[in-house]
Amino acid sequence: MRLHPLTSLAVxxxxxxxxxxxxxxxxxxxxxxxxxGLSALGGTLRPLLPAAAAVLVxxxxxxxxxxxxxxxxxxxxxxQWGPARVTTEGLSFALQRAxxxxxxVLALLVFSFSVNVPDLVAALPAKGIQGRVAxxxxxxxxxxxxxxxxxxxxxxxxxxxxLVIRRGLLHRMAAFRLQAVPLVSxxxxxxxxxxxxxxxxxxxxxxxxxxYREVPDRPLERLLRTFLLLAAVVAVAARLWxxxx
Amino acid sequence: MHPSTAxxxxxxxFTFHEEDSPVLRDVDLSFAPGTLTVxxxxxxxxxxxxxxxxxxxxxxGTRGSLHGHLELAGTRLHFNGSADDPRINPAQWGVQVxxxxxxxxxxxxxxxxxxxxxxxxGLENAGVDRAAMKAAVKRTADLLGLNRxxxxxxxxxxxxxxxxxxxxxxxxAEPAVLVLDEPLASLDAAGTDELAFLxxxxxxxxxxxxxxxxxIDGALLEADWWIVLDGGTVTASGTPEDLHAAPECLPAAIRxxxxxxKSRMPARGSATWGAQAAAEPILELRGVAFGYHGxxxxxRKAKAATRGASGHxxxxxxxxxxxxxxxxEIVAVTGANGAxxxxxxxxxxxxxxxxxxxxxxxxxxxxxxxxxxVAASVGLLFQNPRDQLFERTAxxxxxxxxxxxxxADEAADRTAAALAAVGLxxxxxxxxxxxxxxxxxxxxxxxxxxxxxxxxxxxEPTVALDGNGLAVLDTAVRSAAAAGAAVVLVTHDVPYxxxxxxxxxxxxxxxxxxx
Numbered sequence: 109m110r111l112h113p114l115t116s117l118a119v120x121x122x123x124x125x126x127x128x129x130x131x132x133x134x135x136x137x138x139x140x141x142x143x144x145g146l147s148a149l150g151g152t153l154r155p156l157l158p159a160a161a162a163v164l165v166x167x168x169x170x171x172x173x174x175x176x177x178x179x180x181x182x183x184x185x186x187x188q189w190g191p192a193r194v195t196t197e198g199l200s201f202a203l204q205r206a207x208x209x210x211x212x213v214l215a216l217l218v219f220s221f222s223v224n225v226p227d228l229v230a231a232l233p234a235k236g237i238q239g240r241v242a243x244x245x246x247x248x249x250x251x252x253x254x255x256x257x258x259x260x261x262x263x264x265x266x267x268x269x270x271l272v273i274r275r276g277l278l279h280r281m282a283a284f285r286l287q288a289v290p291l292v293s294x295x296x297x298x299x300x301x302x303x304x305x306x307x308x309x310x311x312x313x314x315x316x317x318x319x320y321r322e323v324p325d326r327p328l329e330r331l332l333r334t335f336l337l338l339a340a341v342v343a344v345a346a347r348l349w350x351x352x353x
Numbered sequence: 354m355h356p357s358t359a360x361x362x363x364x365x366x367f368t369f370h371e372e373d374s375p376v377l378r379d380v381d382l383s384f385a386p387g388t389l390t391v392x393x394x395x396x397x398x399x400x401x402x403x404x405x406x407x408x409x410x411x412x413x414g415t416r417g418s419l420h421g422h423l424e425l426a427g428t429r430l431h432f433n434g435s436a437d438d439p440r441i442n443p444a445q446w447g448v449q450v451x452x453x454x455x456x457x458x459x460x461x462x463x464x465x466x467x468x469x470x471x472x473x474x475g476l477e478n479a480g481v482d483r484a485a486m487k488a489a490v491k492r493t494a495d496l497l498g499l500n501r502x503x504x505x506x507x508x509x510x511x512x513x514x515x516x517x518x519x520x521x522x523x524x525x526a527e528p529a530v531l532v533l534d535e536p537l538a539s540l541d542a543a544g545t546d547e548l549a550f551l552x553x554x555x556x557x558x559x560x561x562x563x564x565x566x567x568x569i570d571g572a573l574l575e576a577d578w579w580i581v582l583d584g585g586t587v588t589a590s591g592t593p594e595d596l597h598a599a600p601e602c603l604p605a606a607i608r609x610x611x612x613x614x615k616s617r618m619p620a621r622g623s624a625t626w627g628a629q630a631a632a633e634p635i636l637e638l639r640g641v642a643f644g645y646h647g648x649x650x651x652x653r654k655a656k657a658a659t660r661g662a663s664g665h666x667x668x669x670x671x672x673x674x675x676x677x678x679x680x681x682e683i684v685a686v687t688g689a690n691g692a693x694x695x696x697x698x699x700x701x702x703x704x705x706x707x708x709x710x711x712x713x714x715x716x717x718x719x720x721x722x723x724x725x726x727v728a729a730s731v732g733l734l735f736q737n738p739r740d741q742l743f744e745r746t747a748x749x750x751x752x753x754x755x756x757x758x759x760x761a762d763e764a765a766d767r768t769a770a771a772l773a774a775v776g777l778x779x780x781x782x783x784x785x786x787x788x789x790x791x792x793x794x795x796x797x798x799x800x801x802x803x804x805x806x807x808x809x810x811x812x813e814p815t816v817a818l819d820g821n822g823l824a825v826l827d828t829a830v831r832s833a834a835a836a837g838a839a840v841v842l843v844t845h846d847v848p849y850x851x852x853x854x855x856x857x858x859x860x861x862x863x864x865x866x867x868x
Contacts, residue, residue, distance in 0.1 A: 226466030246464040254463065257508075261740045264704055264724075268733045268741075269800060270754040272725030290743035297786055298459075304410040305460045308447035309522065310478035320473035320486050321466075 113228035114235065115329045120219035122336035124212035129343040136207035143214035152221040156214075159221075163213055168206040175202035230321040255295060262290050358424070359529040359561040360384045360450060362407060365420040368434075376402050376417075377585045384530060384561040389552060391564045391573045391593075394582035395606020395819040396791030400565045401455060401534055403582065407563065408532045409446030410454075414438050425449055426529065444478070451523030455534040455790055455817075456739070457516040460523070461507055468510070469494075469503040472521050479526070493525045497551060512736075513544045513690040524555065531555060532563045535790070537570050538816050541690045541845035545572055567791070567819040568608035581607070606819045610848075633716070635839045636731070636808050638676040640710035641700055642863075643693075644669040670696045672863035673710065678808060678839040683830060685850035686843040688860035694812070694843035695736050697860060701810045701841065702731040714808075729758070732806035736813045738785075738793040747772065747788070747796050748781040751803050758804075771803035772796075775825050790817040795825060802829055809833050811842040815849050827853065 127139050147156045175198050182195025229246040266286060267273060273283045361383035366375040377399045384390055394400040405411035413419035418434035426449055430439045454460055465471040472493055473486045494500045497517045502510065507518060516536065524531060537545055549572040552562055566573060579596050581589040581603060589602035596602055645668045670693040678684060688694050699705040700712055703724045711718050719727050735741040744750040751771050755764035772778050775795040780788060785796055794817045801809060814826055830853055834840050844850050850857055859866045
């Protein structure tokens with residue numbers, strides 16, 4: 109069974125919100141496990157892990173430094189260097205925050221790596237998101253692959269003119285310096301030429317639109333989306349009430 | 354409503370806002386339903402501007418000022434370059450006038466995942482219901498022979514297929530007028546026949562077809578009317594027979610069929626040939642085979658579109674290619690669109706690596722040599738100049754990488770010499786994207802010539818060149834060979850290949866066949 113893209117978005121979004129609001133160890137760990145499991149089942153683990161690492165490693169490290177070393181409420185001191193104190197409470201708080209954050213980020217990443225972009229693009233106008241907004245969303249989702257393929261072409265053109273790129277991430281990053289400006293100007297130029305084509309094909313018109321692609325949406329899924337949205341609202345409200353009380 | 358005219362224009366002048374002199378002046382045209390009009394002109398004659406203006410892609414007032422009138426479906430719009438001028442609604446104009454730009458891929462939305470959805474994009478925007486869209490997609494696919502490609506991702510189509518898709522997008526709403534900018538460029542003989550057949554069907558259905566071209570091709574001889582554009586104005590018009598009878602009316606920049614440009618270099622005698630045969634090969638391909646993995650597209654979007662359908666099987670393109678290149682020889686490889694010509698050429702500098710077999714440069718296998726190092730000896734002209742050009746000015750483009758290899762002084766000399774060799778010395782500080790298509794092609798050629806490589810690998814070098822550009826290319830190829838470089842060119846342009854090459858090979862079914 110294939111879920112409507114908005115249903116998967118609602119699942120990912122509400123999971124992220126509820127885990128953040130709940131701030132519960134077991135829930136965060138369960139969500140992390142579920143996200144990794146789902147991604148493995150869907151065969152998207154290979155692109156997911158580096159992306160997750162790129163986002164989470166710096167964030168989690170900064171949480172550890174911030175709360176692990178400087179946690180005012182900390183009592184049980186494990187080590188101390190001047191004003192910096194490693195406390196059990198601080199470490200536990202940092203780990204909990206890191207787990208919460210990882211759960212939310214993984215849930216959203218699993219969605220973004222598994223969603224069928226064409227389905228999502230087709231589903232947006234049907235839900236009242238019209239014209240330019242839908243196109244901006246669609247081009248944002250398709251921009252990465254387009255930019256990646258343009259980048260590859262620029263790199264090939266430069267290699268064909270004697271730019272030596274050796275294997276390895278560092279060499280590639282050093283070479284990227286030469287490709288960044290051409291990439292941006294190529295993307296801007298392409299956007300300019302595409303503008304007239306889109307206008308001539310009626311893309312700027314304000315009237316109603318239809319969609320060629322059929323994206324089935326079951327009543328049960330609509331119900332599920334409403335429920336998930338409400339659950340997220342309730343979780344945030346409960347958290348605020350708890351904090352206030 | 355004037356039944357005998359689908360579209361007409363009386364352009365006193367059209368000037369781009371950033372320019373002082375008009376790019377078009379005194380151009381009067383009218384296109385009747387069911388007729389084929391060919392507008393002939395060299396690179397920079399104002400052809401593409403005229404095409405975009407007629408098609409509503411260039412709205413008067415926004416990027417330039419128009420004095421004159423445009424008349425579509427019986428409604429005449431007068432322009433006098435003022436703020437009160439009427440505004441063209443590109444969407445409404447586009448329903449009546451379809452346009453296929455020179456770079457067909459720029460007409461596509463890029464946000465649709467299949468050929469069928471790309472065809473339907475314009476109908477979706479007009480709010481056409483799904484049943485009618487399905488019928489229109491089917492009808493258009495039948496007309497253009499796109500039936501088997503409907504579920505493919507547009508990013509995976511070949512150049513010829515992409516052009517057919519762009520034409521499909523332009524005609525799906527059944528416009529009264531269809532304007533095609535250089536539709537024949539890069540099409541092989543079969544592709545040209547297909548296009549001619551398609552045009553005949555559109556003409557029979559009452560569409561007024563306008564073709565902008567810098568080359569006289571057999572398919573254009575069937576036209577009802579030829580118009581010659583030179584320096585932004587109409588210099589001659591008449592039936593193809595009339596203009597054929599008066600060849601002085603056709604500027605040299607317009608390429609003609611028949612014998613290709615005469616050699617400006619002395620023909621090499623058999624003595625030289627004998628000397629070459631004894632020489633060591635510069636480049637050698639031994640049993641080179643290559644296949645693409647199942648999903649040729651990149652990125653998640655492409656993968657999603659091809660996943661399942663093609664799996665991960667290897668689509669074999671080359672099967673055991675053997676080729677020996679000697680200094681000073683010119684080898685032409687011909688083949689149909691999609692035969693794998695570009696794939697073969699990309700093996701010469703290592704941009705693609707063979708799945709089996711080896712490529713030897715001066716007797717050494719390049720398997721472990723980075724492309725950038727091979728590039729010192731092998732210069733590759735890409736099929737599409739847009740893939741080759743990335744800098745901000747023509748001079749920077751040619752100079753890229755030269756400083757490091759030759760030092761600043763020699764780099765400057767080589768840059769100036771290469772730009773002069775292709776006739777672009779004046780344009781040195783202009784942006785490459787602002788050059789006409791022929792100029793972009795020549796600039797890409799200059800980037801290769803500036804390095805004076807031992808092997809010149811040219812991918813469809815004649816495409817987009819006008820008559821003058823072709824003469825520049827021809828001189829460059831022959832001079833390079835005379836100076837001892839080996840030249841390999843892959844092309845669908847058999848007459849040109851025959852006129853220039855010492856050896857003519859055909860790539861068919863993944864194998865190289867000698868003629």
